[in-house]
Amino acid sequence: MRRLVLVFTILLSGISLLAQNNYNRLLLHNNDSETKGFVIDKIDSLTFSTSEGNFIANFNIGEEVETYNFNNIDSISFASVPGAVAANVNIINSTINSIVVDITRTTSCAGFKLTCMPTNSISSISDETLADYIDENISTVYYEDFDDVTIDISLSYNTTYSIVTVGFDEYGILCDLRRSQFTTPSEDIVGNPNxxxxxxxxxxxxxxxxxxxxxxxxxxxxxxxxxxxxxxxxxxxxxxxxxxxxxxxxxxxxxxxxxxxxxxxxxxxxxxxxxxxxxxxxxxxxxxxxxxxxxxTVSNGGDGVAKVEIELGSYELMDWGFELLPSQFLTFTPNDQTSAYRFGVYLAENYNADVAGYQEDLCSDPFMPTEGWFQYETLTTDFQIDPNTSCVAIAAAKNINDEWGPVTELFFTTPNEMPEFLPSGNITGRFEVKVDKSEPKPIIIEYKIANR
Known part of the structure; x- marks a missing residue:
């Protein structure tokens, strides 16, 4: 108990010290004289718990949670590290086999890790995420500046690359990332291939x-x-x-x-x-x-009002992945002014709670090329819906000028009974909109600085 009181006392006193002394590092010192440090501005939240007599601290940093057993912590302290902690790179020359650079650390940068990657492969990755990737995959840390040194490498012709460094402060804390771009020369071409x-x-x-x-x-x-x-x-x-x-x-x-x-x-x-x-x-x-x-490609539709008619079809058992489930058929028929249209089927209760939101999503273009976003011709398809379920089918079309027409609504309730059926509680359609939102993970390669 005395240890818990001591920990809370140190943390509470540290909060007031932060305001008075501009401390930006939290340092945990364990019984083996090892120190684990955090950049305070990157800590989103700090929570505590107990487990089997252990006092646990959970540091929430972005999407990561780092957990520490405070029973093993000997002391806590705060420190101030001024300015950026980074290694700046000046590219002197580059070929497909080597890069000549100057690397200069900032005053607060004790060491740095380094790699080189195609710029396009990392352009969408945040500095924080990329710094973590480099730290996980690169082992060598350089603790000195370099003038006119060579990095041996194998690159492609006519390609833009980035030399990426991530700095560490004196407490070994991962800090600032720097990207320096360069483009390799083009290869000699015979003639004028066209x-x-x-x-x-x-x-x-x-x-x-x-x-x-x-x-x-x-x-x-x-x-x-x-x-x-x-x-x-x-x-x-x-x-x-x-x-x-x-x-x-x-x-x-x-x-x-x-x-x-x-x-x-x-x-x-x-x-x-x-x-x-x-x-x-x-x-x-x-x-x-x-x-x-x-x-x-050739355009269809016209410059008039585009709209879609919806017709309710049969309700019957259909095959849904080796299982017979009740399906409600619907037919969507665009008029002759339609260039493209979209549709959806929802639980009526959910739709009525946010009509504007559902219609705004319906009348929208994809933020990137997306398979299955639009339909162009009359379509009859089925949706897996439980019996006695109140639903709404909606559809809207746009004309050749990309002007959206009115939203068509068709409210309906499926029949009361369907034999030999286990209710799912969901509406499932045959059409899937495919958008890849995954964040790419770069291939990190460690390169050595030569001429040391």
């Missing part, structure tokens, strides 16, 4: 493209996607596959052709801008810069 692109057929749901390479092209790779989708896929998967640049993804995932080629793409969407990425190779097998050709 592929002419011609859209020879363009329809609502398919298109056909003719590719004609010049004599400087030995082969070429092709990728096609809705505008922005290929760059988005690169951002998502470059770390996982180890792609240093977009050319490497086009080579891995694209269609490979030699000579003149005509190819058709199907299952596309109307009134949509597409991008054709073509990656040529010269006669020596060297990758040349890729080109991007843009075009738009």
């Amino acid at each position: 592929v002419a692109i011609e859209v020879i057929e363009n329809n609502l749901y398919d298109f056909t493209i003719k590719f004609t390479p010049n004599s400087d092209v030995s082969k070429y790779d092709v990728m096609v996607g809705a505008a922005g989708s290929i760059e988005s896929q690169y951002g998502m998967f470059s770390s996982y596959y180890g792609w240093a640049n977009l050319s490497e993804m086009i080579t891995d995932w694209g269609l490979e052709f030699t000579g003149t080629e005509t190819h058709q793409w199907t299952d596309k969407t109307p009134n949509t801008e597409y991008e054709v990425f073509v990656q040529p190779w010269d006669v020596d097998g060297t990758v040349a810069p890729y080109t991007v050709y843009k075009f738009k």
Whole structure:
């Protein structure tokens, strides 16, 4: 008990000391003379608990929780570390085999860890998250500044990279991250490899493209996607596959052709801008810069009011993953002014509680290319709904000018009974909107500083 009182007394007194002395570090000292430190501004909350006679402290830092047994803590103290704790990098020269740099620590930086990664693979990762990745995967800590030193490395041509450092203060606390960009030189290309692109057929749901390479092209790779989708896929998967640049993804995932080629793409969407990425190779097998050709599929609909009719269909048992469950069929019919439309089916009670919210979500465009977001033609589909359930089906369409029309509502209640059925309490549809929101995790490689 005396130990608990002592801990609380130190923490409470420390709070007042923070205000008086600008302390920004909390230090825990254990019985083995080891110290664990925290940057106070990064501690979101601190909670305490007891377990089997142990006094437990839980430090909540972002999405992480660090737990410590205070029975093993000998003392607690506070300290002040002034300014940034970082290692700044000045890039002098770079090739695909080496980087020459100056590295200078700030006054409060005791040491730092270092790595180098393609800039695109880490552009969406926060400094805090990236610092944790580097700390977990890099073992070497440098405790000195460097002038005109060489980092031996293997890089790709014509690619933007970032040298990333993360600094540690005198207490070994992970602190500030710095990113320094550079671009490697382009490889020498023989001739002028180029592929002419011609859209020879363009329809609502398919298109056909003719590719004609010049004599400087030995082969070429092709990728096609809705505008922005290929760059988005690169951002998502470059770390996982180890792609240093977009050319490497086009080579891995694209269609490979030699000579003149005509190819058709199907299952596309109307009134949509597409991008054709073509990656040529010269006669020596060297990758040349890729080109991007843009075009738009044929538009449907008009500039009038777009709307969707909803018709209630049959209610019957249907197969839902090797299980027969009650299904309510619905038919959605867009009018001739519709360019694209969306629909949804919800419990009436939930919908009535937030009509504006549901309708706002319905009449929206995706924040990134998203499969299944829009429909374009009359569709009959079923939803797994329990018997005697009050529901609402809603639908809305937009015209060729991207102007949304009125929201159609159809309230209905499913029949009272359906034999041999275990209620699920949910509404399940056949259509799935697929959006990948996962945060990429970079491949961290440790590089050594040479010429020491």
